[in-house]
Amino acid sequence: MQLEQVRHVGVLGGGVMGGGIAQILSVAGYEVTVRDLTQEILDDTRDEVCTRRWGMKRAVERGKLGFDLAEEAIERISYTTEIEDLAPCQFIIEAVPERLELKQDVFKELDEVVNADAILTSNTSGIVIAEIAEKVSPARLPLICGMHFSNPVPVMRMCEVIYTPDTSEETMDTVRGVAEKSQRVVSMVRDTPGTRGFILNRIFAAAHREADKIVEAGIASREDVDKAMITGRNWPTGFYGSRGGIGKQW
Numbered sequence: 590m591q592l593e594q595v596r597h598v599g600v601l602g603g604g605v606m607g608g609g610i611a612q613i614l615s616v617a618g619y620e621v622t623v624r625d626l627t628q629e630i631l632d633d634t635r636d637e638v639c640t641r642r643w644g645m646k647r648a649v650e651r652g653k654l655g656f657d658l659a660e661e662a663i664e665r666i667s668y669t670t671e672i673e674d675l676a677p678c679q680f681i682i683e684a685v686p687e688r689l690e691l692k693q694d695v696f697k698e699l700d701e702v703v704n705a706d707a708i709l710t711s712n713t714s715g716i717v718i719a720e721i722a723e724k725v726s727p728a729r730l731p732l733i734c735g736m737h738f739s740n741p742v743p744v745m746r747m748c749e750v751i752y753t754p755d756t757s758e759e760t761m762d763t764v765r766g767v768a769e770k771s772q773r774v775v776s777m778v779r780d781t782p783g784t785r786g787f788i789l790n791r792i793f794a795a796a797h798r799e800a801d802k803i804v805e806a807g808i809a810s811r812e813d814v815d816k817a818m819i820t821g822r823n824w825p826t827g828f829y830g831s832r833g834g835i836g837k838q839w
C-alpha cells in the first residue's frame with residue numbers, strides 16, 4: 590500500500606489516544622472512522638475531538654487551526670461500534686488498552702475484515718509489535734508496524750514508527766508518510782523482542798529509576814529532583830508531578 594493510496598483511516602479505540610489520533614489525521618485530510626465498543630464512549634470521543642482542551646474548537650480559538658479546516662475535519666470523522674465499518678479503510682491505527690491478548694485479538698479480527706493490502710499499525714506504548722501480530726495471517730506481516738504517538742496527540746508532535754523484520758520497505762515508507770502528513774516528527778525504531786518500550790519510554794524509565802535512587806538515598810527530595818530536571822534540562826513534566834501544585838511554577 591503506497592502513501593497516495595491511503596485515503597480512509599480506521600482508528601480502533603476512541604479513548605485518550607484514539608480521539609487525538611483521529612483528530613490529527615482528519616486535519617491532515619484523511620477520512621477517519623473511529624471504532625469503540627459503545628455509543629456512549631464514542632459520544633465522549635466526539636466531544637473530546639470537537640470541544641475539549643486539545644480539541645479543534647480550542648485550536649481555532651488559539652489560532653492554531655483555521656475555522657473552515659476545523660469544520661471540514663470534524664465532518665471527515667465518523668464513529669461506529671461495528672468493526673465491519675472499517676472494511677473500506679486502507680490504513681488502521683489500533684489504540685485499545687495496553688493488553689497483549691486484546692491487541693492480538695483485535696489484530697486478528699482486523700486481518701479478517703480489511704482488504705488484503707491494508708496496513709495495520711498499533712499505538713502500543715511498549716509491547717513488541719511482532720507479538721501483537723502473532724495471530725494474523727502470514728500474508729499480512731509485511732503490512733504491520735508500530736506507531737507510537739505521544740499524549741496529548743494534537744500538541745505532542747512525536748511519532749515513533751516501529752518496524753519488524755517482516756515489515757516491507759513500502760509499508761515503512763507509507764507509515765512514515767502518513768505520520769509526516771499528519772505533522773508528526775518521525776523516529777524509526779527496530780522492533781526488539783525482550784524489551785519494553787521504544788526510544789521515549791525506555792529512556793524515560795531509565796531516568797526515572799535513577800531519580801528514584803536519588804530520592805530513596807535521601808540525596809534530594811522529589812520536588813528538588815523535579816525542579817532540577819524541569820528548569821535545568823527543560824524536561825517539562827519532571828517525574829513526580831511536583832510542579833502541579835499551586836504556586837509551584839519555579
Ligand SMILES: NC(=O)c1ccc[n+]([C@@H]2O[C@H](COP(=O)([O-])OP(=O)(O)OC[C@H]3O[C@@H](n4cnc5c(N)ncnc54)[C@H](O)[C@@H]3O)[C@@H](O)[C@H]2O)c1
Pocket residue numbers: 601602603604605606607624625626630683684685686687688695712713714715737738739740
Ligand atoms: N495514554 C497515554 O498517555 C498513551 C501514550 C502513548 C501510547 N498509549 C497507548 O495507546 C493505547 C490506548 O491507550 P489509551 O490511553 O488511549 O487507552 P484508553 O483506555 O483511554 O482507551 C482505549 C479505548 O479502547 C476501547 N476498546 C477496548 N476494546 C476495544 C475493541 N475491541 N475495539 C475498539 N475499541 C476498544 C475502550 O473502550 C477505550 O475507549 C495503549 O496501547 C497505550 O499503551 C497511551
